[in-house]
Amino acid sequence: MVKSLRISLAASAALAFSALPSAAQVSDDVVRIGVLGDLSGIYNDLSGKGAIEAVKMAAEDFGGTVLGKKIDVVSADHQNKPDVGAAKAREWFDTGGVDLINDLANSGVARAVAGVAREKKRHIIVNGASNMGITNELCSPYAIHYAYDAYSLAHGTGKAVVEQGGKTWFFLTVDFAFGIGLEQQVSNVVRANKGRVVGAARHPLATTDFSSYILQAQASKAEIIGIASTGADAVNAIKAAVEFGATKNQKLAALLLWIEDVHSLGLPAAQGLLLTNAWYWDMNEDTRKFAKRFFDRVGKMPNMAQAADYSSTMFYLNAVKAAGTDDPDKISAKMREMKVNDMFTKDGYVRADGRFVHDMYLWQVKTPAESKAPWDYLKPVATIPAEQAFQPLSESTCPLVKK
Numbered sequence: 360m361v362k363s364l365r366i367s368l369a370a371s372a373a374l375a376f377s378a379l380p381s382a383a384q385v386s387d388d389v390v391r392i393g394v395l396g397d398l399s400g401i402y403n404d405l406s407g408k409g410a411i412e413a414v415k416m417a418a419e420d421f422g423g424t425v426l427g428k429k430i431d432v433v434s435a436d437h438q439n440k441p442d443v444g445a446a447k448a449r450e451w452f453d454t455g456g457v458d459l460i461n462d463l464a465n466s467g468v469a470r471a472v473a474g475v476a477r478e479k480k481r482h483i484i485v486n487g488a489s490n491m492g493i494t495n496e497l498c499s500p501y502a503i504h505y506a507y508d509a510y511s512l513a514h515g516t517g518k519a520v521v522e523q524g525g526k527t528w529f530f531l532t533v534d535f536a537f538g539i540g541l542e543q544q545v546s547n548v549v550r551a552n553k554g555r556v557v558g559a560a561r562h563p564l565a566t567t568d569f570s571s572y573i574l575q576a577q578a579s580k581a582e583i584i585g586i587a588s589t590g591a592d593a594v595n596a597i598k599a600a601v602e603f604g605a606t607k608n609q610k611l612a613a614l615l616l617w618i619e620d621v622h623s624l625g626l627p628a629a630q631g632l633l634l635t636n637a638w639y640w641d642m643n644e645d646t647r648k649f650a651k652r653f654f655d656r657v658g659k660m661p662n663m664a665q666a667a668d669y670s671s672t673m674f675y676l677n678a679v680k681a682a683g684t685d686d687p688d689k690i691s692a693k694m695r696e697m698k699v700n701d702m703f704t705k706d707g708y709v710r711a712d713g714r715f716v717h718d719m720y721l722w723q724v725k726t727p728a729e730s731k732a733p734w735d736y737l738k739p740v741a742t743i744p745a746e747q748a749f750q751p752l753s754e755s756t757c758p759l760v761k762k
Contacts, residue, residue: 384684385428392418392672393457395444395472396487397464398436401565401591404619406464406487409665412656414461417672425679433457437468439564444468445475452479458685459484459675462668466490466537473497480687484675486667489615490536491544491750494712498757500691505715506667507637509537510750512614513544515635515721515743520583520612521552528612529581530559531572531596533588541614542587557581566592569599577605589615594623601628616724617662621736626727629736634722638663638703639737645702660734670703671715706745712757719748 394414396406411434418430433455437444444465451457452475460476463469464487473492476483477499485493486506493504528549532538538561546556558579560572573596576584584605586596593613600606613620616634640650640660649669653661661669678693679685699707704717722737730736752760 384686385426386685387456389429389431389456390425390676390679390685391431391433391455391457391459392675393448393451393455393460394432394434394462394668395437395447395451395460395468396434396462397439398434400436400439402439402464402487402589405590405617405662405664406462409653409657409659409661410462410464410487410668413653413661413665413668414672416652416656417669417676421673421676425676426683426685430676437463437465439465439468441465441467441471445471448472448475448483449479452476452481458482458679458687459672461672461675462487462664464488464664466540467535469493470497470536473499473502476501482675482687482690484671486671487664488537490540492536492540494710494714494750495756498712498755498759500713500759501687502713503671503694503709503715504713505671506664507635507719508714508749509541509544511637511719511743511748512541512635513548514748515719516612516614516633517545517548517585518552519633519721519740520610521549521554525583525610525612526554527581528554528556528583528585529576529579530556530585530587531569531576532559532561533564533566533592534561535564537589538587542585545585545587545612545614562588562592564592567595569596570603572596573599573603573605576600577603577609582609583612584609585612585614587614589617590620591623594620597624597628597632617664618660618734618736619662621724622659622734626725626730626736629724630726632724633740634724634737635719635743636663636722636737637717637719638666639720639722640666641735641737649702666703670699670701673701674699710752711760712752712755713759714749714752714755716745716749718745719743 396410459482463485466488469488489509532542560575682689682693707717721740
């Protein structure tokens with residue numbers, strides 16, 4: 360009987376031990392997250408320090424460890440150059456021990472890094488780029504497009520402007536993957552709603568003089584000037600449109616406008632503009648609490664990509680914990696089983712193509728009289744339900760999607 364009891368106790372102990380995450384399940388004794396963003400260029404304010412701090416906040420809130428191992432956060436500047444971003448991703452994956460790359464502001468960079476992630480079988484989460492290739496031809500089990508994309512922007516701002524009567528469009532488009540993809544998606548929406556695209560002018564990234572482009576837009580006689588750029592490019596385009604009197608006879612559609620852009624423009628110039636965002640700091644008590652903590656660290660309110668950097672990092676760490684390992688394939692499987700309920704979204708989930716699905720929101724910039732405090736810039740117009748906000752799975756060209 361004593362012998363039987365000893366055998367039983369030994370078996371129970373072995374079973375209990377096997378259920379615990381072991382040190383061997385984290386391959387290099389650390390879970391390392393790389394924030395690859397724009398730290399010095401045109402998108403620095405939209406990515407930059409804010410993205411790094413958001414990821415650090417998530418690591419801290421998670422407790423600083425996962426599966427008993429330290430969570431380490433590193434960062435690098437991709438300089439808005441796809442080759443630089445891809446080289447850094449390759450270095451991080453090959454020798455830097457990075458398990459996840461987050462943020463990835465700039466569509467050209469995000470596309471390049473997605474290719475490296477697929478080759479190396481390591482995770483990336485895209486929060487600062489809109490190009491839909493991430494969930495189409497470049498899709499993999501290791502890439503998640505989290506915050507927004509060109510489809511959601513087009514079916515938010517673009518559709519709303521068309522429905523308000525803006526039937527003829529001329530685009531001012533930044534000439535790389537982001538702007539071209541956004542112009543294409545909005546053009547599809549315009550034509551689907553019996554509108555017409557009468558022309559487009561493409562400009563380099565970080566353009567400061569928009570005078571010739573605005574003159575082309577005015578000469579087109581289009582009802583709507585669609586600004587398919589963001590950050591300083593969008594701000595400079597809007598300022599030029601006002602300066603040259605384009606807004607007297609034509610309306611502006613800012614297709615990706617951030618809270619920092621509104622801050623830079625000022626409410627007198629930005630008032631009335633429609634914009635589509637996944638998140639706004641003043642939505643509810645949870646968003647306000649996060650925003651205050653972020654503001655105390657960064658000195659400004661967070662934008663939707665920075666909120667998504669935090670949320671998606673927590674999502675990844677919870678998947679690591681649930682999988683009991685840092686094995687990328689097992690983490691990918693867990694991510695597609697889990698739902699996200701946090702200050703960023705409710706009931707968010709990852710589809711087979713890597714698209715993180717959640718509600719999007721149409722906002723309008725307040726008038727100066729409506730704004731009651733610093734950074735009080737937006738008022739809600741409409742909710743775009745999750746199932747309508749993103750490209751239907753049936754239209755995806757991702758080979759992971761079963762049809």
